[in-house]
Amino acid sequence: xxxxxxxxxxxxxxxxxxxxxxxxxxxxxxxxxxxxxxxxxxxxxxxxxxxxxxxxxxxxxxxxxxxxxxxxxxxxxxxxxxxxxxxxxxxxxxxxxxxxxxxxxxxxxxxxxxxxxxxxxxxxxxxxxxxxxxxxxxxxxxxxxxxxxxxxxxxxxxxxxxxxxxxxxxxxxxxxxxxxxxxxxxxxxxxxxxxxxxxxxxxxxx
Numbered sequence: 001x002x003x004x005x006x007x008x009x010x011x012x013x014x015x016x017x018x019x020x021x022x023x024x025x026x027x028x029x030x031x032x033x034x035x036x037x038x039x040x041x042x043x044x045x046x047x048x049x050x051x052x053x054x055x056x057x058x059x060x061x062x063x064x065x066x067x068x069x070x071x072x073x074x075x076x077x078x079x080x081x082x083x084x085x086x087x088x089x090x091x092x093x094x095x096x097x098x099x100x101x102x103x104x105x106x107x108x109x110x111x112x113x114x115x116x117x118x119x120x121x122x123x124x125x126x127x128x129x130x131x132x133x134x135x136x137x138x139x140x141x142x143x144x145x146x147x148x149x150x151x152x153x154x155x156x157x158x159x160x161x162x163x164x165x166x167x168x169x170x171x172x173x174x175x176x177x178x179x180x181x182x183x184x185x186x187x188x189x190x191x192x193x194x195x196x197x198x199x200x201x202x203x204x205x206x
Contacts, residue, residue, distance in 0.1 A: 002035050003190040004043040007199055022074045025157060026059060026136060033161045038183070039063060040168075041190045047198040048115050054198070055111035061164065062186050065171045066130030067112070068164065071105035073098070073137050080144045081151065102153050105133035115196075116189075128180045130171040136160055 006027055009020045027044045034040045046057040059070035073079075073087070075098065080088045087098035109131050116126050135154045137143070145151065155163040181189065 001037060001040075001187075002031055002042045002044070003187075004046070004194045004197065006045045019074050022072055022138065023058065026070070026072055026160070029157060029160055030059060030061075033164075034061075041186060043190060043193055043197075046112075046193060048112060048193065048196055049198060050111040050115040053111055055108050055115060057108050057112060060112075060193070062181070062190050063168055063171070064181050064183075064186065065168070066132065066180070067109070068167060068171075069105050069109040069112070069131075069133045070160075071101050071108070071133060071135045073101045073135055076138060076140060078142045078144065079137065081146050081154075083146045083148060085146075085151075101135045102133060102151070105135055105153075109133055125180075130174060132167055132171055134160075134163060134167060 006023055030042045034042050041062040043060040046060050048055040057069055058072045061068040075089050078090055085100045085102060087101060088095050089098055113126050113131060133153055136157055139156045139158045141156065
């Protein structure tokens with residue numbers, strides 16, 4: 001089920017428009033596969049204040065075993081990923097460091113968890129949930145993988161459903177106990193996060 005669509009877009013520069021198009025495409029894919037789902041809930045463009053920081057999550061999936069944070073990396077062309085997980089792209093013939101989108105996604109996921117930990121009576125409840133991330137790149141990106149091989153946390157947009165399905169199976173197998181979240185708990189959590197969202201242009205997330 002889609003619990004939250006993207007916030008309204010209020011315009012901006014070319015980069016903002018490009019980012020919004022990317023967000024719309026990702027939201028479309030998630031809507032296509034999960035709008036009637038009884039096991040996965042989707043929240044698009046989530047902004048949550050966590051202490052003195054803001055958790056900025058492009059897309060969040062809630063399932064029985066935990067949460068999956070999707071981070072979009074809106075770049076085109078060739079991406080090089082080194083053995084330390086750092087990304088580099090080439091813009092106009094000039095290498096441009098992108099850092100690690102995987103690390104950024106985990107930081108946002110941990111900010112979200114910290115926010116939730118402070119709001120439950122049952123301390124440690126969210127420690128029982130799998131907290132996973134997936135970085136999604138545009139379909140025309142050419143990725144040069146590190147020597148260690150492809151990264152499970154990275155996929156193209158057109159492969160997102162297959163990769164999400166595989167990651168959810170992996171989460172299920174790695175879960176500390178069967179289904180920590182019931183359907184009612186999952187939906188309640190989703191509506192709570194939606195109510196805690198700080199509205200604004202989703203492009204503020206980037």
